[in-house]
Amino acid sequence: QVTLRESGPALVKPTQTLTLTCTFSGFSLSTSGMCVSWIRQPPGKALEWLALIDWDDDKYYSTSLKTRLTISKDTSKNQVVLTMTNMDPVDTATYYCARFSSPNGMDVWGQGTTVTVSS
C-alpha cells in the first residue's frame, strides 16, 4: 500500500523559512520513473503545483516560486523535503505531497498539512 504523509509547522511568521517533510512508504524513489511532487491550496482556492523531484535527483520548480523553493530527497529515509523561504501571509495554504509518475499522473496524495503565516 502506497502512503504519503506531510509534516511541518502549522504556524510560521512572515519572512521565516518553511520546511516541510513528506514521508512515504510502499514505493521507492530510486525506481526509474518515480517522482514526488509538492502542491499547495490556499483556503477556498485552486491547486498550485510547486516542485517535483525524480528518481535521478532532477528537480523542477514552479516558474513563479522557483527563487524561494528547494526540494531534496533522502532515499534511505523515504523522505522528500521542501523548503520555502521568505514566507508571507499569502503563502497560507494546505500543502500536499503526491507520488507522480509519467504517464500516470499524481496517483497517490498525502492528507495535507495546513500552514498559516502570521505574526
Next chain:
Amino acid sequence: EIVLTQSPGTLSLSPGERATLSCRASQSVSSSYLAWYQQKPGQAPRLLIYGASSRATGIPDRFSGSGSGTDFTLTISRLEPEDFAVYYCQQYGSSPTFGQGTKVEIK
C-alpha cells in the same frame, strides 16, 4: 507555462444527469499528459483520469475522459450523490499546471 482554463466554473445538475466539464490549454499538451482530479471538502484530491482518457485504479466507468492537443473533456455519464465535488484538470507534459476547477453542485 501552459495555462489551463476550465469551464464552466459551476455546474448545477441533478443526480442521474450527465455532466460535461471542459479544460482548454493555452498550448498543445504533449503526449496527452492531461489528468483529472476530484476533490471533496476537507479531502485531498483524487486522481480520476490520466493520459487524457485512462481511468485510474478503482474509478467507476461512469467517469470518462477525452480530447487531445488543447481541448479536453471529462464526462460523468450519470451523476451519483457522491460525485458532487470540485474537479481539476492538470497537464504534466511540461512543468505541471492545474486549471482553476469546476464545481459540480446539486441543483
